[in-house]
Amino acid sequence: xxxxxxxxxxxxxxxxxxxxxxxxxxxxxxxxxxxxxxxxxxxxxxxxxxxxxxxxxxxxxxxxxxxxxxxxxxxxxxxxxxxxxxxxxxxxxxxxxxxxxxxxxxxxxxxxxxxxxxxxxxxxxxxxxxxxxxxxxxxxxxxxxxxxxxxxxxxxxxxxxxxxxxxxxxxxxxxxxxxxxxxxxxxxxxxxxxxxxxxxxxxxxxxxxxxxxxxxxxxxxxxxxxxxxxxxxxxxxxxxxxxxxxxxxxxxxxxxxxxxxxxxxxx
Amino acid sequence: xxxxxxxxxxxxxxxxxxxxxxxxxxxxxxxxxxxxxxxxxxxxxxxxxxxxxxxxxxxxxxxxxxxxxxxxxxxxxxxxxxxxxxxxxxxxxxxxxxxxxxxxxxxxxxxxxxxxxxxxxxxxxxxxxxxxxxxxxxxxxxxxxxxxxxxxxxxxxxxxxxxxxxxxxxxxxxxxxxxxxxxxxxxxxxxxxxxxxxxxxxxxxxxxxxxxxxxxxxxxxxxxxxxxxxxxxxxxxxxxxxxxxxxxxxxxxxxxxxxxxxxxxxxxxxxxxxxxxxxxxxxxxxxxxxxxxxxxxxxxxxxxxxxxxxxxxxxxxxx
Numbered sequence: 001x002x003x004x005x006x007x008x009x010x011x012x013x014x015x016x017x018x019x020x021x022x023x024x025x026x027x028x029x030x031x032x033x034x035x036x037x038x039x040x041x042x043x044x045x046x047x048x049x050x051x052x053x054x055x056x057x058x059x060x061x062x063x064x065x066x067x068x069x070x071x072x073x074x075x076x077x078x079x080x081x082x083x084x085x086x087x088x089x090x091x092x093x094x095x096x097x098x099x100x101x102x103x104x105x106x107x108x109x110x111x112x113x114x115x116x117x118x119x120x121x122x123x124x125x126x127x128x129x130x131x132x133x134x135x136x137x138x139x140x141x142x143x144x145x146x147x148x149x150x151x152x153x154x155x156x157x158x159x160x161x162x163x164x165x166x167x168x169x170x171x172x173x174x175x176x177x178x179x180x181x182x183x184x185x186x187x188x189x190x191x192x193x194x195x196x197x198x199x200x201x202x203x204x205x206x207x208x209x210x211x212x213x214x215x216x217x218x219x220x221x222x223x224x225x226x227x228x229x230x231x232x233x234x235x236x237x238x239x240x241x242x243x244x245x246x247x248x249x250x251x252x253x254x255x256x257x258x259x260x261x262x263x264x265x266x267x
Numbered sequence: 268x269x270x271x272x273x274x275x276x277x278x279x280x281x282x283x284x285x286x287x288x289x290x291x292x293x294x295x296x297x298x299x300x301x302x303x304x305x306x307x308x309x310x311x312x313x314x315x316x317x318x319x320x321x322x323x324x325x326x327x328x329x330x331x332x333x334x335x336x337x338x339x340x341x342x343x344x345x346x347x348x349x350x351x352x353x354x355x356x357x358x359x360x361x362x363x364x365x366x367x368x369x370x371x372x373x374x375x376x377x378x379x380x381x382x383x384x385x386x387x388x389x390x391x392x393x394x395x396x397x398x399x400x401x402x403x404x405x406x407x408x409x410x411x412x413x414x415x416x417x418x419x420x421x422x423x424x425x426x427x428x429x430x431x432x433x434x435x436x437x438x439x440x441x442x443x444x445x446x447x448x449x450x451x452x453x454x455x456x457x458x459x460x461x462x463x464x465x466x467x468x469x470x471x472x473x474x475x476x477x478x479x480x481x482x483x484x485x486x487x488x489x490x491x492x493x494x495x496x497x498x499x500x501x502x503x504x505x506x507x508x509x510x511x512x513x514x515x516x517x518x519x520x521x522x523x524x525x526x527x528x529x530x531x532x533x534x535x536x537x538x539x540x541x542x543x544x545x546x547x548x549x550x551x552x553x554x555x556x557x558x559x560x561x562x563x564x565x566x567x568x569x570x571x572x573x574x575x576x577x578x579x580x581x582x583x584x585x586x
Contacts, residue, residue, distance in 0.1 A: 052345050100373050106343060108372040111363055117333045118368055121340020121348075124325060128301070128346065135340075148364075151333035158328075 001207040004074060005035040010263050011070040011083065017256045019066075019087040021095070025246035027067035029171040029204070029231040030138060034071040036210040037136060046076040049103045053133050056122050058106045060115020061140035061169060062096040063248075068105070069093050077104035113146025115139060116166060120152045123164035123224075134217050135164045142174030145183050150195065153224075157196025162218035165225040166197070169204065171233040173244045188228060197226035204229030205236075237262055274480040275572070279442035283381065285417035286438045287312045289424045290349055294320055299347045300428065303338045305331050311351040311381050331356050335364035335376070342374040347428060354380025354396035354437060355387070362402060369433045370409045377427045378435040383413075384474065384524030385552065385561040386440045392555040401529030403435050404502045410434045410455055411502040413523070413531070415476035416445045419499055422453035430455075441474045441524075441561050446497070456500045458508035464494035467583040468512035470535055471522035472498045474561075475570050479522045482575035491583050501531050509538045518546030518582035522575055524565065527551035548578045 008031050016022035037057055038044075044054045059068050066086060073080045085091035092101035096110030107118045119137035126133045139149065156164055168188070172179055179185055192199045198220035200213045210229065219225045233247070234240025237259045251259055294300045294316070302324040308314055317324040325341070327334045331352065338348040350357065357380055358365065369376045380399055387394035403411050412427075412435065414420040420438060427434040446461060458470070462483050471479040476497055483493040494516055496508055512519050519539065521532035532549030539545050556564050565571070569578065 056343065098371075107339065108367055111367055113332070114336060114364065114368055117336025117364070118340040118343065120333070121337035121342075122344045123340070124337065125341045125344025125346050128322060129344070148330075148332040148336065151327070151330035152336065155327045155330070155333055155337065159325075 001035060001039055004039055005032050005207065006263060008035055008070045008074050010260065011074070012066055013251070013256065013259055013263065015066050015070060015083050015086050017251055018084060020250050021087055022066045022250065023063045023248045024251070025173070025233040025240060025248070026061060026064040026140065026169070026171070028235050028237065028240065029233045030061070030064050030067050030169050031071070032205045032207060033138060033167055033169065033210060033229055034067055036207050036214060038071050038075045040211050041214045042136070043133070046103070049077065053131060055134045055136065056106050056119070058109070058115045058119045058137040059097060060109055060137050061112070061143055062109030065093070065095060065097045068097055069102070072102070072104045078102060112140070112143040113148035116149045117152040119164060119166070120156045120161065123156065123161040124159060126163060127159065127161060132163070136167065136214070138167045138169060141168055141170045141172065141185055142179050142182070144168065144185055153192070153195040153197065156224040160222045161224045162220070162222055165214060165217060165227060167214070167227045167229055169231055170228050171231045173233045173242070173247070175247050177244060192226040196223060198223040199226045199228065201228045201230065204231035273484055274444055274446060274477050277444035279444055280417045281442055282414065282417050282420040282439040283312045285420045286379065286424065287316060289421040291316050291319060293425065293428045294323060297347065297428065299345060301325060301341060301346050301348050303327065303334055303341065303348045303350045305329055305334045305352045305356065307352045307381065310353060313351060331360035332364050335361040336368050338376045339364070339368035339372060339374040342376050347375055347377065349377045349379055351379045351381060353394070354383035354399050355394050358396060358399040358402055365403070365409070366406050370406045373408060373432065375431055376433055378433070380435060380437045382440040383437040384439070385556060385564050388560040388564065389558055391558065395556060397524070397526045397552045399437070400501055400523070400525045400531065401533065404529060404534060408433060409502070410500065412500055413437045413472040414499055415472055415474070415497060416443050416447055418445055418447045418449065418451045419453060422451055423499065426453045426455060437473060439474045443474050444477050446477050446480060453499065456503040456505055458505040459497040460494065461497050462493065462495040464492035465516060466492045467579045468494040468496060468516045468519045469522060469575065469579060470496045470498050470509070470512065470519055470531065472501070472531060473524050475522045475524050475565060478565070478570055478572050479575055481572035482579060485572060485576045486579055491580060493579055498531060501534055504534045504538060506538050506542065509535050510542045513539045513543040513545035518548065520548045520550060520575065520578045520582060522550045522570055525551055527553055546582050548582060550575060550578060
């Protein structure tokens with residue numbers, strides 16, 4: 001799993017470097033979560049993208065589309081060669097994912113606060129169908145400032161959607177500053193508990209810990225799950241990690257080669 | 268000779284009754300159909316539906332963004348959600364969800380804008396939904412339908428249920444006479460010629476279509492032959508019917524229960540300007556309306572049958 005995540009980071013670094021654009025900070029905070037989901041949790045495969053009984057993964061923080069595309073490519077949902085078209089004119093690989101163009105994408109996200117309500121709707125459909133299929137949604141922590149998330153969390157709790165798992169990429173940084181100094185979320189654990197969720201906190205870069213909590217559905221019968229995945233924006237690159245400047249900065253040649261060296265030297 | 272009975276003398280119906288009857292029939296026929304509401308069970312007249320299908324009416328509470336997002340997710344899971352909420356809140360509060368989660372994502376969601384236009388009369392501009400058509404007409408991959416009577420409301424809903432893709436249907440609460448035949452079939456993107464005529468054209472939909480028909484009756488009595496085109500689909504518009512009207516008559520009067528900016532009148536004007544320039548008079552609501560009932564306000568804004576006839580007469584004589 002660690003090797004898969006490392007390769008996805010290398011691919012994502014190349015993607016952003018090639019396109020001269022992207023959101024590498026958020027990509028790198030989310031890649032371990034995405035790798036764990038696609039590698040070991042989601043009941044989905046490239047030949048089952050239209051199977052009604054597949055698990056659903058919705059990337060609500062749509063600006064890390066680059067991380068999603070590289071992950072989908074690593075697991076065979078789209079050709080690796082297609083990654084070179086990222087952000088190029090008429091490419092299917094837009095700056096935000098498009099389900100009508102890219103196999104494996106479930107919702108066209110980008111504006112924040114959209115994925116969680118859609119995930120709740122899908123979880124409701126599974127409940128109506130008495131289906132065991134699961135719903136996962138990845139939201140950013142800054143994104144939780146959007147009120148629509150909290151509307152959806154109330155509905156998830158009201159309808160006892162215990163096969164819904166909300167994962168928060170808790171990298172503590174938003175576009176221009178820390179979440180804390182912008183519009184603080186804490187105490188996030190208590191807030192999610194108060195909204196009726198079973199809450200777990202995990203190191204969002206520890207694949208084993210992520211797998212333990214994400215594979216466990218439900219964590220608590222009758223309650224949807226809220227996983228606070230503690231991450232670092234830009235992880236594990238020395239000069240990017242926890243640095244707000246890397247929200248959508250593009251590495252220059254020296255930075256690119258240093259980051260590549262750091263990734264390639266990691267075990 | 269006695270003149271034929273006027274459309275104005277026919278019995279009046281609340282289109283929500285046709286809406287709930289049709290939705291219940293559809294739900295019996297297709298298990299995928301579900302209702303999604305924002306605490307709007309009563310105002311959408313869905314208490315009977317809830318009794319018949321308790322699991323299939325999803326009430327998210329007073330949360331319109333969540334309501335439309337949830338509908339998109341239900342569609343992702345194979346359901347056919349009919350979102351039923353006051354058009355003012357559905358289209359304004361959840362506009363980005365309609366754009367991104369429904370239209371751009373191409374989720375099979377049916378958006379039912381209840382009590383649109385001026386239906387909430389005295390409750391004022393916060394509750395009026397005169398902007399919905401202009402907003403939604405600008406969104407790609409969304410069919411926009413404004414039925415004129417119970418028959419058309421029912422037919423449009425039946426069409427929406429069987430077509431794969433996003434649809435918006437206005438469901439009026441203001442009482443209207445039946446203007447379409449009992450065996451009416453809804454064809455998307457097609458105008459219906461309710462009266463033929465060669466002097467001037469009236470293009471209308473929704474709750475004001477019958478008023479345009481009465482205006483045509485009045486014009487006929489004074490020797491002016493008015494064509495009346497029912498235009499239930501605002502998007503995609505029936506370009507051929509509009510161009511023919513521009514070519515064959517002295518001018519076009521559009522009549523709608525929505526803002527004069529960007530609605531049916533805007534769609535007709537865009538078409539005429541590009542394909543066959545002609546005189547167009549747009550009747551509608553110019554802005555935030557003062558206190559008054561829907562009927563009072565429609566009359567005030569020139570959409571009484573007499574007001575519509577005045578606009579048409581002016582075009583017929585001076586066009």
